Amino acid sequence: MAIDFRQLRYFIALADTLHFGRAAARLHISQPPLSRQIAALEEELGVALFKRTSRQVEMTAAGSHFHAQAVRIVEALNSAVRSTQATERGERGVLRVGFTMSAAWSVLPPLIKTYGSGYPDTDVQLSEVLPRELNDALISGKADVGIAFPWQRPPGLEYLPIHAEPLCAVLPAGHPLAQTPEIAIGELANEPFITFPAATAPALHELVIGSCREQGFEPHIRLETHLQQTIVNLVAEGLGVSLVPQSMSKMQLPGAVFRSVADARMVEQGLIWAASNDNPCLKHFLDCARSYGELNRPDIHRRKRGKTRFANSRTSHP
Amino acid sequence: MAIDFRQLRYFIALADTLHFGRAAARLHISQPPLSRQIAALEEELGVALFKRTSRQVEMTAAGSHFHAQAVRIVEALNSAVRSTQATERGERGVLRVGFTMSAAWSVLPPLIKTYGSGYPDTDVQLSEVLPRELNDALISGKADVGIAFPWQRPPGLEYLPIHAEPLCAVLPAGHPLAQTPEIAIGELANEPFITFPAATAPALHELVIGSCREQGFEPHIRLETHLQQTIVNLVAEGLGVSLVPQSMSKMQLPGAVFRSVADARMVEQGLIWAASNDNPCLKHFLDCARSYGELNRPDIHRRKRGKTRFANSRTSHP
DNA sequence: GGCCATCGATGCGCAATCCGTATTAGTTAT
DNA sequence: ATAACTAATACGGATTGCGCATCGATGGCC
Secondary structure (H helix, E strand, C coil): CCCCHHHHHHHHHHHHHCCHHHHHHHCCCCHHHHHHHHHHHHHHHCCCCEEECCCCEEECHHHHHHHHHHHHHHHHHHHHHHHHHHHHCCCCEEEEEEECHHHHHCCHHHHHHHHHHHCCCEEEEEEECCHHHHHHHHHHCCCCEEEECCCCCCCCEEEEEEEEEEEEEEEECCCHHHHCCEEEHHHHCCCEEEECCCCCCHHHHHHHHHHHHHCCCCCEEEEECCCHHHHHHHHHCCCCEEEEEHHHHHCCCCCEEEEEEECCCEEEEEEEEECCCCCHHHHHHHHHHHHHHHHHHHHHHCCCCCCCCCHHHCCCCC | CCCCHHHHHHHHHHHHHCCHHHHHHHCCCCHHHHHHHHHHHHHHHCCCCEEECCCCEEECHHHHHHHHHHHHHHHHHHHHHHHHHHHHHCCCEEEEEEECHHHHHCCHHHHHHHHHHHCCCEEEEEEECCHHHHHHHHHHCCCCEEEECCCCCCCCEEEEEEEEEEEEEEEECCCHHHHCCEEEHHHHCCCEEEECCCCCCHHHHHHHHHHHHHCCCCCEEEEECCCHHHHHHHHHCCCCEEEEEHHHHHCCCCCEEEEEEECCCEEEEEEEEECCCCCHHHHHHHHHHHHHHHHCHHHHHHCCCCCCCCHHHCCCCC
């Protein structure tokens, strides 16, 4: 098929004016080429699109049908060009975000909301991933960006911290320590702990265990469960205590109380992405997260003891 | 915009194969023109559609989006070509049929049904017209074909008879004449008549009045109404008698009975259309009506007295 | 580590296409 | 009958597009 977009545009102009001379003027060409292109189009279609006398031009039934189609097609092309350019600018497209449970309770919702309001034409596909699976998903390209408390960062992955919050203690409501507004971690030395399994959320696990060891005791771990909600739930049932990110205190459960902790370590949340990822939406998402991080930077620096595991990994993106 | 369908086809081939050489082979061209056309396309779009190394080609996000659009557009063009050709063949399109009330009771339903089953892609737009308005609608192009009992036929209109049926009498149920299965028109000489106004349905009006005059009496017209249903209704109420096309007897109304009439004149129904009308659907509709007319030809010739007003107008179409 | 194969980009010549000017043929209005 | 107008055709010049040949770069292989 040798039909050309030019022929469609010529045809539409002629269909609109029903006059070869005026249509040619509108197209900024002379009349003979228009006649020839229309004739060629009719030849290729094998269909007479116009009934012409030397005095007037009118459309055939097939002509008006083709006119409607041609307009649709030309508009589709124009729209395709615009949306493709928007895609390259990252103003529309698909962004696959892998997030961890702890991010879902803190930084994920406002960040996604902010980004979504700035880029409404981008399809943000959120999927929860286990912390240990995130890196692989990013490297293999199954996700464009992750939101998590980072653990090990393989080469090729970039990281941008955007949020930090202290650990806090969660205790059964009737527990003696629940009387005071703030407790010291050392006071939990003899309590049974409920924690995340190291294999599922190594960073958080390490943070909790580390906090205890720093205070000179090895926590007695009674239970491990990879859902933070379950931890709080089991604490509420009186099965033990735990240290969880402060944002978990949004969870209101009758039998559980949250208490801030002196010398609490910070839980950091940040974006992780593959340096090689060229999804144009990612750039804007990072910008968005960066300005979001600026707003929350006081939080990041409010932690009382020095650097987090990835304090040196605050990298810039290409 | 200078984007060409060829560029879309080249682009799609390359997107499918992700290999310049193989895509070129599939397109039956050599590799260099493909490289150049893709480069030109990217130049015109201002967007990189492929990431190429000298070892492998892959699509960018914008490239895959454009691919989806390009496929849609090419398919839209192919489909437009096919449907336009079908339109010219008259296999799809719009056919505006103007019909009269009397046709609606007899020939219209089976004819439309037959045509619709043969040409399901044609949009048959039915609209009722008053008999006196039909010719104007056809000449001005507001309708493609009319189904009616023809009256005057201006030059430029063609006619094809497809159906004929006798007049019959409609009487109040309690009327003495309702006792016999067949009556003579003369027996109605002293009855009050309910008829169509001459201005609305001149042909039918003339047929009824003419039938009476033929039997030597001038009917006493008590009422005129341009709805046949209303005529039957008023007869049922005992306000008079009438002569109506036999197909009206399908109308079952408690107080009205239909009786066949000796020496009844025939009501003819046929197609009327402008000779200059070039709607391709019309041709098939006429063919369809012609074969329908063949089936009903016995009816047409069963009338007992000679020619109808348009017996000489059984024309062929161009 | 050097060589070879593969692949996309580029240079160049030729052919096809397309446009514009000039003209023709046909139709309507005066 | 003539003038005015419109679409189609003829022809020359310019642009575009293709194929062949080649280049440059990359990855595999011995």
